[in-house]
Amino acid sequence: MSDESPLIRSLRAAVAAAPDDVPLRLHFAELLLAEGRNDEAVTEAAVALQHAPGDEAARALMVRAMGLPQPPAAPSAPSAPSAPTPETPAPTPQPPSDAPATTPAFDWDAAEHEVGDVVGPRFVEQPLAADGSGDPGDASAWDVDAPGAVRLADVGGMYEVKERLEAAFLAPMRNxxxxxxxxxxxxxxxxxxxxxGCGKTFIARAVAGELGANFMSISLSDILDMWIGNSERNVHDIFETARRQAPCVVFLDELDALGAKRSRTHHGGLRNVVNQLLTELDGINSSDNEGLFVLAATNVPWDVDIALRRPGRLDRTLLVLPPDAAAREAILRYHLRERPIEAVDLGKLVKATEDFSGADLAHLCDSAAESALLDSARTGTVRMIGMKDLLGAAKQIRPSTEPWFASARNVAMFANEGGMYDDLLAYLKKKRKL
Structure with missing residues (x-):
């Protein structure tokens, strides 16, 4: 402020550098009060009380800054009366007053309300108990989405996946x-x-929509807790919440992280999470879990604990492959719908993106838009996104599914116990990747 004295400016800077120094802040407030800046003095006194609740000097300064009467001083202990002398005659007794005057007490609630918009609370969260209770991760905090409008019809292409879902899961539930x-x-x-990146989460939401069920999406970060025993409690609370919200789909994303093989897990907490998950899944066949559907997704099913896939638990599997031609066209249309495009041949682009995942196709559209944007910036002439941009991006992007198929090939060929990966073997033979 230009009208401030050098001393005020210096003290303001000193208080900003040492905000916890209560005596310094009160000295600064005294100077503000002496210059008639009562509102600023009230603010400084309030901040001082935030750092030192009950400080008498801060309270007295706030009373003066707000122009309120000072509270009465505490009466001193009465001394013994002295005997009257001829020089000092005894005082004449005064009649008692019917209504002695009293100084009103300072209203701290009113003062707090007055400065509430200036000084916010120092703490806005309740402290955790010794066992971690009070953590926002308690059961009341689990997000349950209402039945959504996403249906399998909204999933472009992928007809084989839809047929298998209908036959193995949805048809019995609908009838x-x-x-x-x-x-x-x-x-x-x-x-x-x-x-x-091939749409497993989107398919899970579509299944919930087909069933008209609520939806809970759970990942490892929702479950793990620093307190011993809380991770297992979180698993139980999730399933209890789903039971209360039935019909409900519980979607366990990245199951290989939540339910990794216990033989390879060296952390006791993670092993206990798997054990608790097994206990909850065993309840799928009980009457308490009527209307509870558990869907899980993983990129590496061979890393999932085998007990999780025992009959009665996650005993049905569905291979979700890269989007087929119809699905790729639908995905490309979706990601190009609000971009300035010109003369785009979707049929040619679909053929150039075989084995691309949905995430790869989104990246392709972003890369093509970036190419057109940079070209427009260099030339100074805005142009549309064309096939040259899209095909150029398709040539530069390597399908992210290739490393996965390289790993899955060996598992499907040499570790196909019980025919779990028969669908994957059939796809690899069809694509001549064996």
Whole structure:
């Protein structure tokens, strides 16, 4: 402020450099009060009280800055009366007052309200208890999405995946009469696996939409806790919340992290998480879990604990492969819908993006847009995104599914116990990747 004295400016800078120095702040407030800046003095006194609650000097300064009457001083102890002398006659007794005057007490609630918009609370979170209770990760904090509008019809292409979902999972759930006839309960578990970026999470949401069920998406970060025993409690609380919200789909993302093989896990906490997960999944066949569906997704099913895939748990599997031609066209249309494009041949682009994942296709559209943007910036003439940009991006991007198939090939050929990877073997033979 230009009208401030050099002393005020110096003290303001000193207080900013040492905000916890209460005596310095009170000295600064005294100077502000002496210059008639009562509002600023009130603010400084309030901040001082935030750092030193109950400080008498800060309270007295705030009273003066707000122009309120000073509270009465504490009465001193009465001394023994002295005997009257001829020089000092005894005082004449005064009649008692009917209504002695009293100084009103300082209203701290009113003062706090007055400076509430100037000085915010120092702490906005409740402290954790010794066992970690009070953590925002408690059961009441789990997000449960209402039945969404996403259906399998919104998944472009991928007809084989939809047919297998319908036959193995959805048809029994949609037909209560047939379920009753064949003794099929309204519950189940399904494991989606395949290369990354191919839409496993989107398919899980579409399944929840088909069932008209609530949706909970759970990852490792939602479960792990620094306190011993809390991770297992989180797993239990998640399933309890889902039971209360039934019908509900619990989607366990990255199951290889949540349910890694216990023989390879050296951390006791992670092993306990797997054990608790097994306990909850065992309840899928109980009446308490009616209307509870557990879907899980992983890129590396061979790293998932085998106990999780025992019959009665996640016993059904579905291979989610890279999007087919129809799905790639739908994905490309989606990512180009709001971009300035010109003369784009989607058929040619779809052929040039075989084995691309959905994430790869999104990256392709971003790269093509970046190419057109940079060219427009260099030439000074804005132009549309064309086939040259899109095909150029397609040539530069290597499908992210290739490393996955390289790893999955050996597993499918030499570790296909029980025919779990028969679908993957059939796809590899079809694509001549064996």
């Amino acid at each position: 209560p009469e047939l379920r009753k006839l064949y003794g099929k309960s309204l519950r189940g578990g399904l494991l989606l696996y395949g290369p990354p």
